[in-house]
Amino acid sequence: MLNTKSIFHTLIALSAILVLGSCEQRDTKTVVQGDAASMAYVAPGEYDEFYCFMSGGYSGQVTVYGLPSGRLFKEIPVFSQYPENGYGYSEETKPMFNTSYGMVPWDDSHHIELSQTDGEFDGRWLFVNGNNTPRIARIDLTTFETVEILEIPDVAGLHCAPFITENSEYLVSGTRFSVPIPQQDVPIDSYKENFVGLINYVKLDQETGEMSLDFQIEMPGYNYDLARNGKGKSHGWSFLTTYNSEQAHTLLEVNASQKDKDLLAIINWKKAAEYMEAGKFTERTTSYYHNTVDHSTGIASSEEMKTTRILNPKDCPDMVYFIPVPKSPHGCDVNPTGEYIVGNGKLSADMTVYSFDKLMKAIENKDFTGDIDGIPVINYESGVHGILKKPGLGPLHTEFDGKGFAYTTFFISSEVVKWNVEKLEIVDRQSTFYSPGHLVIPGGETKKPYGKYLVAMNKITKDRFLPTGPELCHSAQLFDISGDKMKLILDFPTKAEPHYAQAIPASKIQPNSVKYFKIEDNKHPYAALGEAKARVEREGKDVHVYMTAIRSHLAPDNIEGIKMGDKVYFHLTNLEQDWDVPHGFAVQGANNAELLVMPGQTRTLLWEPFKPGVFAFYCTDFCSALHQEMSGYVRVSPADSDVKLMWGLNNENKDEETLREMMK
Amino acid sequence: MKNLKSVIFILLSVTFLVACGGGDSNSESNETDATQEKAKELSADPKGVGEVKNVELTDPLNMEMIAQGKGIYEMKCSACHKLSDQRVVGPGWAGVTNRRSPEWIMNMIMNVDVMLEEDAEARKLLEECLTRMPNQGVSKESARELVEFMRKNDMETVGKKDGAVI
DSSP states (O other): OHHHHHHGGGGHHHHHHHHHHTTTTTOHHHHOOSSHHHHHOOOTTOOOSEEEEEEOBTTOOEEEEEETTOOEEEEEOSSSOBTTTTBTTSTTTGGGGEETTEEOOOOOEEEEEEEEETTEEEEEEEEEEETTTTEEEEEETTTTEEEEEEEOTTOBOOOEEEEEOTTSOEEEEEOSBOEESSOOOOOGGGHHHHEEEEEEEEEEOTTTOOEEEEEEEEEOSOEEEEEEEOOGGGTTEEEEEEEOTTOOOSOHHHHTTOSSEEEEEEEEHHHHHHHHHTTOOEEEEEEEEEEEEOTTTOOEEEEEEEEEEEEOTTTSTTSEEEEEEESSEEEEEEOTTSOEEEEEETTOSSEEEEEHHHHHHHHHTTOEEEEETTEEEEOHHHHEEEEEOSOOSSEEEEEEOSSSEEEEEETTTTEEEEEETTTTEEEEEEEOSSOEEEEEOTTTTSSSOOTTEEEEEESOOTTSSOOOSSOOOEEEEEEEOSSSSOEEEEEEEESSOOOOEEEEEGGGTGGGOOOOOOGGGOOOTTOOOSGGGOEEEEETTEEEEEEEEETTEEESOEEEEEETTOEEEEEEEEOOOSTTOOEEEEETTOSSOOEEEOTTOEEEEEEOOOSSEEEEEEOOSOOSTTGGGOEEEEEEEOTTOOOOOEEEETTEEEEHHHHHHHHO | OHHHHHHHHHHHHHHHHHHHHHHHHHHHHHHHHHHHHHHSOOBOOTTOSSSOOOOOOOSSOOHHHHHHHHHHIIIIITTTBOSSSOBSSSOOOTTHHHHSOHHHHHHHHHSHHHHHHHBHHHHHHHHHHOSOOOOOOOOHHHHHHHHHHHHHHHHHHHSOOOTTOO
8 A cells, every 4th residue: 555655645735634624524423323332233152244354464464353343353374474373484384485586474465355156255265465575375264274375477566466257267466566577687767668567367276276377468567556357247357457657667656647547457368268278378487486285284385387378469469458547546346237347546536437338349349549569448438437526535446335336435535435336426425534445345346245334444543542652553444334324333443454355244154164173184294193103203313203282281291312403393283173272382492483283283393402401392372271281391412412312291201112113 | 620520430430330230130140040050950861961872882892993993092082091090181991881881981072061061970070180071073983983992991901891881
């Protein structure tokens, strides 16, 4: 959102005046009516009606809230290391961060996209983009764990991602920053000759959800900002907003806002898939990483991919079109019937609504005003359904309620505006506190919205909550939209900076939620499937501790014979087979993190002893009345010591001889 | 100004308290129900509480079931139960089929949360061991295999099995 913020810099004075000037009407007391509290109240022991998944922005993660209560259930680590449960520190999860730039332990997550079947959320997977080192992640919604990360090559700032098609065939994404391809050492002011944009199509395996980069379309060097795919009648098409059609490379807030109109890219991806079939692509050598978690072991592994397939619009007629869209558009949203496409020009006083039927007719009639690099530009007037006049300042994003209305956020005038899509009439407006970016209605981008609630995600909270020093929380504001007028019913702080969110009826996820991993199915090579299998094995300087956990002891809990210079791998298997009984593992002086191990799972922490002595380890997740007793010691001796490797529990000590017996 | 605020605060608090009072009496009556519920007599059924009502034991011992049962024991039970009479986290298994009916054993394995609440013997064990036996996700078939493995263990450790069959 930083880009947006900086673009608005020049308008900051205006926004300040608006906020201050209208403070009186903006007092919460005047906008909260009736029994708002009871509308958002979920009694103790009752469940929320919807899951709401929010991106984390600069945290790189995803958070899970309940609606209407606004209660935070979980933060799912995705693109950033997470010492809280060992994600990105455990040996199993480290490979998730591999990229063509090496290990990148952080990213900036923006847009949530839930998988769809026939244009409706199906509750199987969640996709989210990493902006900075371009990546897309997949979260399995039965376990709420990140199971796959795919890097996208030759793009920069993967803001425009990952937008799904109505049967989860593809995720479309576009580069925010055009760059030289392949990367090369050129003057920055050679932008116009050397910089190229790519629009990427990632194919999804219909059974497993696994991603693969199918093809990339070479585009002019603009900034591709946001996208949506068509649905219903417009299924098979993608719509992407661009800004900086000026191709500026410095002071973009001024230089990328020169033209009266930028462009909406319109892509016939079914046609593109046909060109792929027909072999119209060229192959390019590149490098990108694909990291996947093996279902049976829980271990992530990385594969470097070395080629990508490129389609060029010059060689592929009828695949890509442009149509002008007013000044620096941001959001680009398609209504539930698939007929209307809303282009939000951030710096425009009006909003343009395109008609899919008219666009198709203009394409059929070759109603073009020219072309850009061989891409036909559709005559603006021919594709437009109509203009929503002066709806507010700084329109950003639009969602739909399934009853013919659209809801748009206005960043500068801090409000949500409800309007009739067909008639282009404004029917209601409500203030937000302050400066909303995205908004979400459960199912609000699908063919079947659940038009009951709307959440506006505010960038600025200022005086709304108790202050916490200079860094304040971002916030969400929940509106009831079941009536004619929107009613503000709840404010709640959110974690990091949610950009987009999606919400889905709980009934589509709750019944499939995994309670524990079946230990019989644990194929981890270092699992100890039963306490009898607990042991310590030395392989040169590597020491593998096959440890088990069950309420309330670790086995083995006394280990001797570790020497300075050893690398000790604690492989902890949680033997529990019940819901909500994770065990944790922490060892003094670990330079990485702790482990949180789910029932039936195995996780590994590498520990490199720092000095000779006896060091404690213990369970970090309060698991039973005897949790405090769930601990042990590891003895570290000097490198040249003759202390023998020995381990045990309850004074039943074992050594390498017992191990030989065990292994027979 | 400050005083006025305090007065308002007190007034508001009183209103709240009054309102809360009503709520309390409700929850009190709920609590009484709950207590009465708890005070219900614990089950003394030697077959325990759960879906297992009748187990047919056969002789000689079924070696295939014993092998399966041993695998499950090692994976899911051995961390807390020894095969001798030594108690670690839970009681040792030596002689268990002479103390408990096979139905009780299987219900304890498969329905442990309910057993710990409702069965008198299970509660006694909880008071001794102070760690709730976990539900280890064992199927009915596997629980029966564990019983077979226990019968064999009883022959080997105490020379007698099935002493608690009803």
